[in-house]
Amino acid sequence: MMKEANENFPRNTLRQAELALQGWKELQKEVNVPNMSMDDFENKLSLAAEKLDLAEKLKVERSEAVKARNEALKDVWDLTKRIRNSAKATFGDSSEKIEKFGGKPSRKRGRRSADSY
Helix, strand or coil: CCCCCCCCCCCCHHHHHHHHHHHHHHCCCCCCCCCCCHHHHHHHHHHHHHHHHHHHHHHHHHHHHHHHHHHHHHHHHHHHHHHHHHHHHHHCCCCHHHHHHCCCCCCCCCCCCHHHC
16 A cells, blocks of 8 residues: 555554564564563554544544535525525616625626727
């Protein structure tokens, strides 16, 4: 799997750590790991698993929040367009009052005169 730009470790780090721990447990009498106990490694592995779970949970929550935000903004935009269309229907497309609703008055469309070219 590909690593993200800011990662200095493979995506399957926890799986590799679990395998290393399993091997260490099976062959602990034959392997000496300086300045580290098996308990320390297990604690670090457990903490990393918790952080991974938290990050995944937050990722799902963020995705749901973005979806809810987008739905809310779509509803507000639809209502905004409805209000502006009502203002245009009330005051006319070319009325300056449309600007008070955040819209722009429409210019009359017509043929350009020959001298405007």
